[in-house]
Amino acid sequence: MPLLSLLALLALTGCTVAAQPGDGARPPGGEANLRLPDLSLATFFGGAVDGRTLLLFGVLMSLVGLGFGLWSFLGLSRLPVHAAMREVSELIYSTCRAYLTQQGRFLMILWAFTAAVIFVYFQFLVGTPLGQSLIILAFSLLGMAGSYGIAWFGIRVNTFANSRTTFASLRGRPYDLHHIPLRAGMSIGTVLISLELLILLLILLVLPGEIAGSCFIGFAIGESLGASALRIAGGIFTKIADIGSDLMKIAFKIKEDDARNPGVIADCTGDNAGDSVGPSADGFETYGVTSVALVTFIMLAVGGQMLGADAVPATQATLLVWLFTVSATMIGASLLSYAASSAITRAKHTHSDDIDFERPLTELVWITSGVSILATFAVSWLLIPDLGDGSLWWKLAAIMSCGTLAGALIPEVVKVFTSVKSKHVEEVVKSSQRGGASLNILSGLVAGNFSALWLGLSIVALMTGAYLLSMLGLDALMVAPGVFAFGLVAFGFLAMGPVTIAVDSYGPVTDNAQSIYELSTIEDLPGISDELEHDFGFTPDWERAKHLLELNDGAGNTFKATAKPVLIGTAVVGATTMIFSIMMLLTSGMTANIDKLSLLYAPFLLGLIMGGGVIHWFAGASIQAVTTGSFRAVGFIADNIQLDGVTKASEADSRRVVEICTQYAQKGMFNIFLGVFFATLAFAFTDPYFFIGYLVSIAIIGLYQAIFMANAGGAWDNAKKIVEVDLAAKGTPLHDASIVGDTVGDPYKDTSSVALNPVIKFTTLFGLLAVELGVSLRHSEAHTLVTVLAVASFIAALVFMWRSFYKMRIDAPMLTTADIDPVVDEPAT
Numbered sequence: 001m002p003l004l005s006l007l008a009l010l011a012l013t014g015c016t017v018a019a020q021p022g023d024g025a026r027p028p029g030g031e032a033n034l035r036l037p038d039l040s041l042a043t044f045f046g047g048a049v050d051g052r053t054l055l056l057f058g059v060l061m062s063l064v065g066l067g068f069g070l071w072s073f074l075g076l077s078r079l080p081v082h083a084a085m086r087e088v089s090e091l092i093y094s095t096c097r098a099y100l101t102q103q104g105r106f107l108m109i110l111w112a113f114t115a116a117v118i119f120v121y122f123q124f125l126v127g128t129p130l131g132q133s134l135i136i137l138a139f140s141l142l143g144m145a146g147s148y149g150i151a152w153f154g155i156r157v158n159t160f161a162n163s164r165t166t167f168a169s170l171r172g173r174p175y176d177l178h179h180i181p182l183r184a185g186m187s188i189g190t191v192l193i194s195l196e197l198l199i200l201l202l203i204l205l206v207l208p209g210e211i212a213g214s215c216f217i218g219f220a221i222g223e224s225l226g227a228s229a230l231r232i233a234g235g236i237f238t239k240i241a242d243i244g245s246d247l248m249k250i251a252f253k254i255k256e257d258d259a260r261n262p263g264v265i266a267d268c269t270g271d272n273a274g275d276s277v278g279p280s281a282d283g284f285e286t287y288g289v290t291s292v293a294l295v296t297f298i299m300l301a302v303g304g305q306m307l308g309a310d311a312v313p314a315t316q317a318t319l320l321v322w323l324f325t326v327s328a329t330m331i332g333a334s335l336l337s338y339a340a341s342s343a344i345t346r347a348k349h350t351h352s353d354d355i356d357f358e359r360p361l362t363e364l365v366w367i368t369s370g371v372s373i374l375a376t377f378a379v380s381w382l383l384i385p386d387l388g389d390g391s392l393w394w395k396l397a398a399i400m401s402c403g404t405l406a407g408a409l410i411p412e413v414v415k416v417f418t419s420v421k422s423k424h425v426e427e428v429v430k431s432s433q434r435g436g437a438s439l440n441i442l443s444g445l446v447a448g449n450f451s452a453l454w455l456g457l458s459i460v461a462l463m464t465g466a467y468l469l470s471m472l473g474l475d476a477l478m479v480a481p482g483v484f485a486f487g488l489v490a491f492g493f494l495a496m497g498p499v500t501i502a503v504d505s506y507g508p509v510t511d512n513a514q515s516i517y518e519l520s521t522i523e524d525l526p527g528i529s530d531e532l533e534h535d536f537g538f539t540p541d542w543e544r545a546k547h548l549l550e551l552n553d554g555a556g557n558t559f560k561a562t563a564k565p566v567l568i569g570t571a572v573v574g575a576t577t578m579i580f581s582i583m584m585l586l587t588s589g590m591t592a593n594i595d596k597l598s599l600l601y602a603p604f605l606l607g608l609i610m611g612g613g614v615i616h617w618f619a620g621a622s623i624q625a626v627t628t629g630s631f632r633a634v635g636f637i638a639d640n641i642q643l644d645g646v647t648k649a650s651e652a653d654s655r656r657v658v659e660i661c662t663q664y665a666q667k668g669m670f671n672i673f674l675g676v677f678f679a680t681l682a683f684a685f686t687d688p689y690f691f692i693g694y695l696v697s698i699a700i701i702g703l704y705q706a707i708f709m710a711n712a713g714g715a716w717d718n719a720k721k722i723v724e725v726d727l728a729a730k731g732t733p734l735h736d737a738s739i740v741g742d743t744v745g746d747p748y749k750d751t752s753s754v755a756l757n758p759v760i761k762f763t764t765l766f767g768l769l770a771v772e773l774g775v776s777l778r779h780s781e782a783h784t785l786v787t788v789l790a791v792a793s794f795i796a797a798l799v800f801m802w803r804s805f806y807k808m809r810i811d812a813p814m815l816t817t818a819d820i821d822p823v824v825d826e827p828a829t
Contacts, residue, residue, distance in 0.1 A: 403492020
């Protein structure tokens with residue numbers, strides 16, 4: 001059915017529109033009509049430098065960032081590590097590599113679906129020359145390859161850093177355990193942002209203005225596709241492995257990351273597939289999509305009441321150059337902040353016996369926010385002092401700084417609900433002490449729900465500040481300046497992108513480091529203490545090493561949680577800007593059909609209602625894939641685990657668990673993504689105002705659903721950490737209860753919530769093309785065709801939504817009473 005639907009779209013659309021190529025029926029204002037201005041029209045420093053020359057500074061800063069990232073990567077690979085630990089990390093990397101290779105094949109299948117619609121749109125509907133259509137497709141493939149490549153780089157960096165962090169713990173110096181994961185994170189963060197910026201700048205500088213806009217859109221759709229698929233699949237994979245490994249601790253009363261458990265290697269692979277691949281691809285896509293949203297807005301909305309027709313291209317070029325120069329400067333600001341923060345931490349803690357692992361990360365985030373805000377104002381004052389009435393430079397800088405401030409403030413709010421020091425997390429532990437798993441789960445739900453309120457208030461407050469600033473003269477340059485302000489807030493979120501990615505990537509390294517310690521069985525190696533003394537010059541402190549690894553993992557959990565709402569927030573705020581582009585298309589620059597953007601217009605209201613249903617389907621479908629996969633993984637591990645006479649699980653059994661996780665991750669991702677894909681086509685073809693309501697709904701409801709799930713999961717995760725570290729209660733009923741809560745939170749925080757971010761952006765971006773396709777066909781009097789396509793796409797969406805549950809169900813027979821072991825009453829104590 002979905003293939004027939006797609007072929008119908010290709011054949012019918014091609015036949016209908018090809019009969020009238022270039023007939024002018026296509027409405028104005030769409031993304032295919034974006035013609036970027038000549039950047040040389042923008043001049044700076046009294047006319048001494050034009051825009052194209054100034055953007056070469058951005059290229060230089062991108063190369064500096066790439067150089068730093070690669071230098072850090074090579075430095076990590078040369079750090080000392082024992083062979084037993086390196087062997088485990090290389091096994092983890094090899095399973096990650098196999099997983100990513102299979103994901104790459106699936107991505108090409110998904111890209112074929114998306115590329116077909118892009119090609120039909122540009123080639124047959126717009127009448128774009130074949131060569132230009134192929135260039136746009138190439139950039140969509142480049143965008144997807146960028147998300148995929150950054151994900152691969154992130155895994156390689158982290159699997160170098162994890163074993164080096166484990167080895168460093170043996171010295172008993174906490175500073176080393178902080179420095180190595182953060183260095184790995186900064187390597188990933190700077191390469192990610194620098195590569196993204198370099199590609200965007202090359203599109204601006206190399207491609208002709210008449211095709212650059214379309215290539216921006218193609219590139220953004222491609223990277224959004226890659227991030228969506230990798231986030232969904234990675235989130236499913238990691239939580240199948242995590243749950244399968246964790247439940248063995250209850251079933252067999254074995255220790256954390258017991259080397260005899262064949263699920264532990266899969267868990268480590270999942271830490272990278274979900275917590276490294278996902279955020280890396282997601283961050284790459286978020287930065288690019290937000291940039292493209294602002295470029296689209298500038299091209300569609302700039303031309304206010306004080307601008308003559310001749311001044312519009314120069315103003316657009318000035319804003320574009322300013323935007324990307326600020327972005328390039330932020331790479332330098334992040335590197336400078338990292339250097340300053342590292343120097344402070346090194347001076348304080350190089351020889352310290354104790355360290356609060358969260359504190360240096362918090363200091364880095366706030367230092368980066370402050371430096372970035374100062375840099376934004378400085379660059380704005382230098383480049384656009386005369387823009388508008390002469391005061392817009394500081395107003396634009398202040399609006400963007402609202403987002404930069406959010407990048408530091410939101411993590412502080414998240415820590416209130418997820419940190420190991422949080423009263424909410426303590427509440428989860430206290431509830432578990434008396435009420436077991438039941439009250440543990442209820443307290444976590446409370447923390448997640450409360451967090452949605454306070455984070456919502458924080459985001460609304462910062463967006464309100466930006467909106468009020470936009471009312472102070474920006475309407476002289478553009479229509480809907482408030483929407484532009486929201487886009488700048490999203491861009492400000494990403495101003496400190498290298499550091500945001502770095503503190504997020506800190507988590508998978510610390511999580512893997514703890515596992516590698518147990519999997520290496522290094523304590524049991526004959527003569528290991530003498531070997532370390534002879535080869536590396538120190539005597540290991542085994543108990544202190546394990547304690548420090550546990551503490552550092554708690555900090556990693558916290559900062560994994562803090563990065564999630566930042567990326568989710570950019571998805572929603574950035575989607576607002578993209579939705580505005582669709583509104584501009586449909587309302588001819590906000591002069592017609594405004595009445596249809598109202599609750600009084602039934603299709604718009606129905607779209608608002610529909611969006612919530614799709615968000616909850618998505619959450620349920622992704623958790624269903626985790627549940628079924630976990631069922632299979634738990635069954636295999638329980639049947640094959642050997643606890644007597646062996647020190648490690650066999651590599652074959654470990655790889656089989658990885659295969660089970662991969663199988664269900666791919667099945668779940670394929671059904672879910674195509675459900676989203678065809679739902680987007682169906683709703684865009686049904687009615688454009690219905691579709692706008694739908695986009696608004698999935699953005700808002702998705703925001704709160706994601707925040708609730710992410711922070712509830714974070715609270716459960718660190719409640720378990722308190723039980724294990726602070727209370728030293730492993731193997732007790734309290735520990736069992738905390739494990740149950742954590743397994744509930746696993747798909748909440750690392751599957752459903754995080755994948756909503758790229759899904760919202762893919763739907764919005766792809767919807768730009770789909771809704772214009774539908775509108776253009778209606779203008780061509782092809783109403784029947786649009787109806788047929790809407791119905792066919794809706795049926796295809798329902799098929800995949802149905803498959804996401806009914807083809808993912810646990811198909812094992814239910815146990816009967818005779819199969820269940822009787823409960824033996826124990827005497828009261």
